[in-house]
Amino acid sequence: MADAVGSLPLPGQMHVPPLSGSMAAKPQCHSHCRALAADAVGLPNGGAMPVFAVTTAKGPNWDRARGIREQPFWDQHAAFADILTARGVIILGGPVASDEDDDIALLAVEAPDEQALRSIFDADPWTVHEVFRIKRVRAWTLWLDGRSR
Numbered sequence: 001m002a003d004a005v006g007s008l009p010l011p012g013q014m015h016v017p018p019l020s021g022s023m024a025a026k027p028q029c030h031s032h033c034r035a036l037a038a039d040a041v042g043l044p045n046g047g048a049m050p051v052f053a054v055t056t057a058k059g060p061n062w063d064r065a066r067g068i069r070e071q072p073f074w075d076q077h078a079a080f081a082d083i084l085t086a087r088g089v090i091i092l093g094g095p096v097a098s099d100e101d102d103d104i105a106l107l108a109v110e111a112p113d114e115q116a117l118r119s120i121f122d123a124d125p126w127t128v129h130e131v132f133r134i135k136r137v138r139a140w141t142l143w144l145d146g147r148s149r
Contacts, residue, residue: 049110051091051142052117057102057135059126068095068104076125084109089120091147104132108140 058064063071071077084090093107111117114137126132 050113051140052109052111052114053136053138053140054093054107054109054117054121054134055096055136056104056107056132057100058104059130059133061130062132071126071131073125073129073131077131080124084120103135108142114139 061072068074081090081093085093089110091108091110093105093109096103096106109117111120117137118134121127121134124132127134
């Protein structure tokens with residue numbers, strides 16, 4: 001689907017709606033930001049969307065002299081993550097303590113499969129500019145979820 005903003009084609013299950021509100025007013029956010037806001041459709045057997053535990057890590061362009069919110073392209077990355085969260089792609093996430101210095105965050109992400117998940121995050125400005133990378137993706141079966149209370 002194309003519009004004046006443009007879009008990235010994602011694997012067959014993705015549809016990218018036009019941006020609205022604050023994202024439409026941010027020209028510094030690449031058209032790639034739209035890909036993260038994709039709605040997943042066409043789940044097999046009408047089942048629930050699979051959930052993945054995603055660990056992110058510092059990329060080659062991470063500036064170790066700066067804090068997380070001072071990294072290059074922070075505003076664009078944050079806007080991208082906000083859209084994914086609003087769309088229900090990111091269920092929850094944030095910086096995580098780790099014994100490994102390069103680890104940044106742990107995310108719970110809904111996506112049809114790992115390939116679709118990686119395609120979505122390929123459009124993140126921090127991925128595009130190698131500020132961070134997806135370190136690990138693990139399927140996660142959620143048995144306990146207090147958010148619906």
